Amino acid sequence: MSQVDKQLDTLKSEIEQEIPNDITVTDVKYEGPELVVYTRDPKQFAGDGDLIRRLASKLRKRITVRPDPSALSPPARAEEEVREVIPDDAGVTDLDFHEDTGEVVIEAEKPGMVIGRRGSTLREITQEVGWTPEVVRTPPIESSTVSNVRGFLKNEREERRDILERVGRQIHREEMSDDEWVRITTLGCCREVGRAAFIVSTPETRILVDCGDKPGAEGEVPYLQIPEALGAGAATLDAVVLTHAHLDHSALIPLLFKYGYDGPIYTTEPTRDLMGLLTLDYLDVAAKEGRTPPYESAQVRDAIKHTIPLEYGDVTDVAPDVKLTFHNAGHILGSAVTHFHIGDGLYNIAFSGDIHYEDTRLFNGAVNDFPRVETLVLESTYGGRDDYQTDQADSEEALKEVINETYEQDGKVVIPAFAVGRSQEIMLVLEEAMREGEIPTMPVHLDGMIWEATAIHTTYPEYLRDDLRDRIFHDDENPFLADQFNHIDAGEDERQEVADGDECIVISTSGMIEGGPIMSWLRHIGPDPDSNLVFVGYQAQGTLGRRIQNGWDEIPVDGWGGGSRGDTLTLQMGTEVVDGFSGHADRQGLENFVKTMNPRPEKVLCVHGDERSVQDLSSALYHDYNMRTFAPKNLETFRFK
Amino acid sequence: MSQVDKQLDTLKSEIEQEIPNDITVTDVKYEGPELVVYTRDPKQFAGDGDLIRRLASKLRKRITVRPDPSALSPPARAEEEVREVIPDDAGVTDLDFHEDTGEVVIEAEKPGMVIGRRGSTLREITQEVGWTPEVVRTPPIESSTVSNVRGFLKNEREERRDILERVGRQIHREEMSDDEWVRITTLGCCREVGRAAFIVSTPETRILVDCGDKPGAEGEVPYLQIPEALGAGAATLDAVVLTHAHLDHSALIPLLFKYGYDGPIYTTEPTRDLMGLLTLDYLDVAAKEGRTPPYESAQVRDAIKHTIPLEYGDVTDVAPDVKLTFHNAGHILGSAVTHFHIGDGLYNIAFSGDIHYEDTRLFNGAVNDFPRVETLVLESTYGGRDDYQTDQADSEEALKEVINETYEQDGKVVIPAFAVGRSQEIMLVLEEAMREGEIPTMPVHLDGMIWEATAIHTTYPEYLRDDLRDRIFHDDENPFLADQFNHIDAGEDERQEVADGDECIVISTSGMIEGGPIMSWLRHIGPDPDSNLVFVGYQAQGTLGRRIQNGWDEIPVDGWGGGSRGDTLTLQMGTEVVDGFSGHADRQGLENFVKTMNPRPEKVLCVHGDERSVQDLSSALYHDYNMRTFAPKNLETFRFK
Ligand SMILES: [Zn+2]
Numbered sequence A, B: 001m002s003q004v005d006k007q008l009d010t011l012k013s014e015i016e017q018e019i020p021n022d023i024t025v026t027d028v029k030y031e032g033p034e035l036v037v038y039t040r041d042p043k044q045f046a047g048d049g050d051l052i053r054r055l056a057s058k059l060r061k062r063i064t065v066r067p068d069p070s071a072l073s074p075p076a077r078a079e080e081e082v083r084e085v086i087p088d089d090a091g092v093t094d095l096d097f098h099e100d101t102g103e104v105v106i107e108a109e110k111p112g113m114v115i116g117r118r119g120s121t122l123r124e125i126t127q128e129v130g131w132t133p134e135v136v137r138t139p140p141i142e143s144s145t146v147s148n149v150r151g152f153l154k155n156e157r158e159e160r161r162d163i164l165e166r167v168g169r170q171i172h173r174e175e176m177s178d179d180e181w182v183r184i185t186t187l188g189c190c191r192e193v194g195r196a197a198f199i200v201s202t203p204e205t206r207i208l209v210d211c212g213d214k215p216g217a218e219g220e221v222p223y224l225q226i227p228e229a230l231g232a233g234a235a236t237l238d239a240v241v242l243t244h245a246h247l248d249h250s251a252l253i254p255l256l257f258k259y260g261y262d263g264p265i266y267t268t269e270p271t272r273d274l275m276g277l278l279t280l281d282y283l284d285v286a287a288k289e290g291r292t293p294p295y296e297s298a299q300v301r302d303a304i305k306h307t308i309p310l311e312y313g314d315v316t317d318v319a320p321d322v323k324l325t326f327h328n329a330g331h332i333l334g335s336a337v338t339h340f341h342i343g344d345g346l347y348n349i350a351f352s353g354d355i356h357y358e359d360t361r362l363f364n365g366a367v368n369d370f371p372r373v374e375t376l377v378l379e380s381t382y383g384g385r386d387d388y389q390t391d392q393a394d395s396e397e398a399l400k401e402v403i404n405e406t407y408e409q410d411g412k413v414v415i416p417a418f419a420v421g422r423s424q425e426i427m428l429v430l431e432e433a434m435r436e437g438e439i440p441t442m443p444v445h446l447d448g449m450i451w452e453a454t455a456i457h458t459t460y461p462e463y464l465r466d467d468l469r470d471r472i473f474h475d476d477e478n479p480f481l482a483d484q485f486n487h488i489d490a491g492e493d494e495r496q497e498v499a500d501g502d503e504c505i506v507i508s509t510s511g512m513i514e515g516g517p518i519m520s521w522l523r524h525i526g527p528d529p530d531s532n533l534v535f536v537g538y539q540a541q542g543t544l545g546r547r548i549q550n551g552w553d554e555i556p557v558d559g560w561g562g563g564s565r566g567d568t569l570t571l572q573m574g575t576e577v578v579d580g581f582s583g584h585a586d587r588q589g590l591e592n593f594v595k596t597m598n599p600r601p602e603k604v605l606c607v608h609g610d611e612r613s614v615q616d617l618s619s620a621l622y623h624d625y626n627m628r629t630f631a632p633k634n635l636e637t638f639r640f641k
């Protein structure tokens, strides 16, 4: 009998001692980080509202109870009974019964009403029919990403259960080493912005944190080939953790599966969906530009299949000696500050990922409160000594002014933006400004995945700022459903029509003008001196966006908007920079994040910023807060314990 | 045709263009770092004394010329002719003809006379018989190590040639990466003394420097199991470089072959022999103490078979992008400061290994003059702020005083010492003092490999200090042959006899009283209050030597000198510390080494010292010489380019 099987046997006995005599436990299994308890008496289990919580706290495990197949009502009858228990207002749109696991997935417009006060409705369902309910939200705006991911996972349920069981046994394997050490290896994004990738390693465990590409520097990928990364085989990694879906963190996650990785990816649910959206687009863009993409869509599906979604605040065993917890990072939907608790109190590391410290219209500010943390790995995008951003209120005024001026001279406003995050923030600003009459109400055209990304935002309102979440719950107040928002979904013809038409605003990807429909908009509107190109986000070195910001006006547009190879265009439209909408904390925000952090970390590694930014931030934190600070290079390893 | 074969073809054409028309080249091969040129006309080749040097400098390769088998006189006739060419005074003791390679190995008491002025006699030999001569010294004191190693290598010539050819092709393989970086990973001996092991890595190449154990801390071995060491398989290492034979640098070199390593070990010839001696003893000691040794003698032979000996100053290609050069380190016989020239001028690293900066009786001081060096990895054994040693002249006075006092009270002097280095230094002091009448002439008993180590020293006088070398060339002046030196070669009976006898001096291993015959001497002489135990070397933390220095007098002697398990002994003999004989530079010596180093390195990693020593030295070098200094931990990786 393997050590894990012995462990499960012991757990079964402990559970049996804890539960009433009339409940039979038929099996106990690991599925990923969860302990799944199969019972012939799901109804009695559900009867004691507190039982599962008590078990979880006694065994120090996340526990899921599932009915033994013998205990299930047949789906047809169960469906009827389930629908009876759930209030009509919940807006159930789908019921999906999985006989293999005894789960019923309930998709509803108002998941809260399916759950009930403290889960009372869910327990009632189990008491009625024996099935274990799982609730997901019906997207208020139809999202092909969400429905594809859900459909795919439904088809792959069986293989997924195998993966989860394998991962579960791996997580709960016996510890082999007496040795104690904790290290971080930098594989990318040190003294640069892009290709985020780190290895956290202990004698037991190796975890990859992020695996992104570098915008504006094709070919500069994380150093995955070195021995301490995948050199000894991708299968030697225990886990992959993804802080958020931006491509500089996620683009090469699917590549790991091509390299033979077969383990879990821990991230939030919205990040999983956004990663699917953005990496598939990344493949499309590569194909359009005639590059061979490093992997195919099959690997994106692999990544999704291997994802174990976690919620903010869940403390999760991901290895015998590592517990992982995500916290809101305030940067984009689902973005997470990632906390590792290593050993039994041995060491704690927090990766900021990308953060925004202040609240924005979309998100609450980043969490910086932890039980313990000795080392912080801190993004430094705006860590330079002069990287202070305008207050968002002032930025919004400036944006409205540019829009009003452009409108008055009959021009159009073109805003290049990342599909995810800044686009939705700008949408919220524009919707309010139009509603309040501060700018004229005119069409806002959303091009290149922005619509789809917005739909995903509305699917996961729990990840948005409280008041915004509440508005989305009411269709008539959902700002993203405002009439003036138009989805460009008819290609070049629609763009031409818009370009030939009246005053309007265009928000289009890519955010750094590296391809995507923004190229087409520049071709159509670029020659119009009455229009304005407005930058609202960071433009990385080497990107066309940065070059245009620096005054280039002779730009290549080949292949986009009907142009042909080698075409260039002289930009006649005005360019404006309205900063302050960044998804990143500015220098003050970074300092505040560290200064108010609880507890104060002993060491800070400043990463994800150009050479000057990481050096400035590192030396400021050292001098002002008396921490040991570092500005690592790529390919270094730091030992902490 | 492989890239290496193409390269060899090109080299053959270049050689043919350079040499006279009457010389035919039949083949060109790599053997390790050397280019071997086979010719049907070895006599003509030897006729032009400068030809090989010209070829070497044109092709920038080390070149060896060998006769094609068709060009050889038969061995019997050749032997006669060779003996005729070599002067009788050379004292030829063996001639060994290898028909497979056309080499004749000549063992002689005076190798210089076989070589002749600038190699004239060697060339004469080839011109006479066609064979390529190779000269080795007949040990002036018979050494079983030297004769075993030579005998073994003679038997393994064919396999060795296969190894060398494989290594040669590996060294001259095509470079694969456009990337440029240079890193050092610390696997041991950081903030500690012991288990020296580092990885030097580039995108092409990974080289292990040293692989030792940690005296006084069984089980604390280098972190070989991590991915960046052997985690991806020992075969992923390109080369192993050994700075010197002390076990804290060499003990686990043979283990690499158990782990599947099959590549070259670069070191000096005396280090190869001493490594053989010390690692075999290491296995013996483990067996005697009932421990399972980590490898067997077969792996020691593997290590010897895979050794490619280099001389001080030889610039040697060890990988497509790495050139290695050894320089005298002044520490023990064959010890080397190890210089890596990486890329074509990209970066230079020097590892000090263990060094002695000043001249000693045995050795010239360490070399610190290099064409270029950006990073120095510096030993720090005596790097602490108070680690100033007595001048050796004063130490010698002190030692003589202790000896005289002990003699006057009819006691004996027992000196624990490493077999290699300090023992010979002390022998030289005693021989001179007795010759000059400063101490009474009395027997000096050498126990536990010290005699054998001394024999190895006399085999390689080129590695000793100039004047000592010259004395060894004359048997009547060879200080190691003085009458008073007695080899303890009859075990316990002889020891008992010595203990029961008159005043004498005993020098015995192990140097830190961790087993070995010193345990027996303590048992025999320890209870005598008129005798003295004299420490002349560093006693590492955790060793019994350190404990006795700190005042412990209740010591375990089980199993040694007829004692049985669990026996302890109360030490009654006096203990004296006479420092200043260290093989290590003291704090002043380390500073001088760095201060006078040419060129001055930009970065210094302080290693091979306890926590306080590395911190003190690191901060002193930073403040006084304005270098970037580090006191690394084990398991870290530093990137330099
Ligand atoms: Zn981001």
Ligand SMILES: [Zn+2]
Residues within 6 Å of the ligand: A194, A196, A246, A248, A249, A354, A608
């Ligand atoms: Zn980022």
Ligand SMILES: [Zn+2]
Residues within 6 Å of the ligand: A487, A489
């Ligand atoms: Zn649409």
Ligand SMILES: [Zn+2]
Residues within 6 Å of the ligand: B244, B246, B331, B354
């Ligand atoms: Zn040494």
Ligand SMILES: [Zn+2]
Residues within 6 Å of the ligand: B194, B196, B246, B248, B249, B354, B608
């Ligand atoms: Zn050493």
